[in-house]
Amino acid sequence: MPASAPKRLYIKTYGCQMNVYDSERMADVLAPLGYEATDTPQDADLVVLNTCHIREKATEKVYSELGQLRLMKAARGGAMTIAVAGCVAQAEGAEIMRRQPAVDLVVGPQSYHQLPELIARAHRARGERLACDFAAEEKFDALPKARRPGGVSAFLTVQEGCDKFCTFCVVPYTRGGEWSRPAEAIEAEARGLAAQGVREVTLLGQNVNAYRDADGIGLAGLARRLARIEGLERIRYTTSHPRDMDDDLIAAHGELPALMPYLHLPVQAGSDRILKAMNRGHTAEAYLRLVEKIRAARPDIALSGDFIVGFPGERDSDFEATLDLIRAVGYASAFSFKYSRRPGTPAAAMPGQVPEAVKSERLHRLQALITEQQGAFNAAQAGRTLAVLFEKLGRNRGDLVGRSPYLQAVHVKAPASLIGRIAQVRIAGAGKNSLAGEAVLETA
Numbered sequence: 001m002p003a004s005a006p007k008r009l010y011i012k013t014y015g016c017q018m019n020v021y022d023s024e025r026m027a028d029v030l031a032p033l034g035y036e037a038t039d040t041p042q043d044a045d046l047v048v049l050n051t052c053h054i055r056e057k058a059t060e061k062v063y064s065e066l067g068q069l070r071l072m073k074a075a076r077g078g079a080m081t082i083a084v085a086g087c088v089a090q091a092e093g094a095e096i097m098r099r100q101p102a103v104d105l106v107v108g109p110q111s112y113h114q115l116p117e118l119i120a121r122a123h124r125a126r127g128e129r130l131a132c133d134f135a136a137e138e139k140f141d142a143l144p145k146a147r148r149p150g151g152v153s154a155f156l157t158v159q160e161g162c163d164k165f166c167t168f169c170v171v172p173y174t175r176g177g178e179w180s181r182p183a184e185a186i187e188a189e190a191r192g193l194a195a196q197g198v199r200e201v202t203l204l205g206q207n208v209n210a211y212r213d214a215d216g217i218g219l220a221g222l223a224r225r226l227a228r229i230e231g232l233e234r235i236r237y238t239t240s241h242p243r244d245m246d247d248d249l250i251a252a253h254g255e256l257p258a259l260m261p262y263l264h265l266p267v268q269a270g271s272d273r274i275l276k277a278m279n280r281g282h283t284a285e286a287y288l289r290l291v292e293k294i295r296a297a298r299p300d301i302a303l304s305g306d307f308i309v310g311f312p313g314e315r316d317s318d319f320e321a322t323l324d325l326i327r328a329v330g331y332a333s334a335f336s337f338k339y340s341r342r343p344g345t346p347a348a349a350m351p352g353q354v355p356e357a358v359k360s361e362r363l364h365r366l367q368a369l370i371t372e373q374q375g376a377f378n379a380a381q382a383g384r385t386l387a388v389l390f391e392k393l394g395r396n397r398g399d400l401v402g403r404s405p406y407l408q409a410v411h412v413k414a415p416a417s418l419i420g421r422i423a424q425v426r427i428a429g430a431g432k433n434s435l436a437g438e439a440v441l442e443t444a
């Protein structure tokens, strides 16, 4: 369909990186209809909220945002189409339509290729305005092949869904079962990105290391294929499950220079009793042994994790076991959350729900420990020379911001011509969240 007058599109993204990728792809689907991105909802013809269902707060945000959008839409005499996408759309699409009549359409994560049709139906004000089927394969086949990456580093979804059913988690219900894209399609997408100046890809999946395509290619095999692409210097992936961290992938960390020495490997808790109740499928000891194995293959690898405090039945001693595990591993960074009760998940109905005050106190203590470890990890880089991939201009004049192999932000005084290139940088100082580079020694 040829574009008429340009229409303005505002997409707001909540949640994980997979939503960030999906939002980019929605923009790609809508571009041929004449939609151009705008960064405020006020003047947008189409507003898309790409939502997250993972914790109660994330879900609440959506309804309050919709309340504000309703007023904006009314002030413009209704000349605004409001779409709700993402995991809240999938989980409670019908309820969204009921609770907020200003919403024109609801589209689940596997149905973004249907957006043009859904928008047309919404404008005709008839027909089905809710699309929430699970059809990952169909989606990827139907999405436009061409992407318009905005920068040096890009996300690339390789796997969707989850079969693990951790008892606290909504993802298996919002994203469906595990499904992997064919390696060939991923390689083609990565080549296209590299040709447009992308130097780093982060492969995404709810269980990215469970990746295995119909030809039996696993994540290690995929990484080896991508590492051969001209211009693609760095490969990362997230999020991994300890149970899917196989020997081949561990070996790849030792053998592929392009595979960056940073691994997000959530463990959630350090008490076997809680791990069992969470249905994580491994013990604390097994996780520690796994970390040892990974470090044997790639000694400098930086580890990060996710933690939940206050899971039902968590006692002081269980929480102490989590702190012990954190001390034993030594993380470069971590995300931590108070357990949030999600309707329909097994843990929501478990006895021994932990009082909010106890959760807050535990979260505070856990975060203090992580902050300490993160500070120590950053401080240990001072005096070293690191390969930095420069991504963009910094906030101060003459500053560039790049990333170390360990995903740390590095601020350096350097010419803008270095953006998109990797240079050796001497690290002069370290802060809580970033490093300061002193001099660019040579370009690679």
Ligand code: SAH
Residues within 6 Å of the ligand: 054, 055, 168, 169, 170, 171, 206, 207, 239, 240, 241, 266, 268, 306, 307, 308, 337, 338, 339, 340, 341, 342
């Ligand atoms: N697939 C990833 C996690 C996806 S969700 C994995 O298994 O590691 C991201 C993080 O949100 C989880 O690792 C967990 O720490 C947190 N999370 C998920 N459900 C939660 C809940 N009900 N309450 C609090 N945190 C939760």
Ligand code: SF4
Residues within 6 Å of the ligand: 162, 163, 164, 165, 166, 169, 170, 171, 172, 206, 207, 241
């Ligand atoms: Fe959720 Fe567990 Fe699946 Fe991760 S592995 S998405 S925490 S069910």
Ligand code: F3S
Residues within 6 Å of the ligand: 014, 015, 016, 017, 018, 019, 051, 052, 053, 054, 086, 087, 170, 171, 174, 175, 206
């Ligand atoms: Fe949230 Fe869905 Fe991602 S629930 S964390 S947006 S998979």
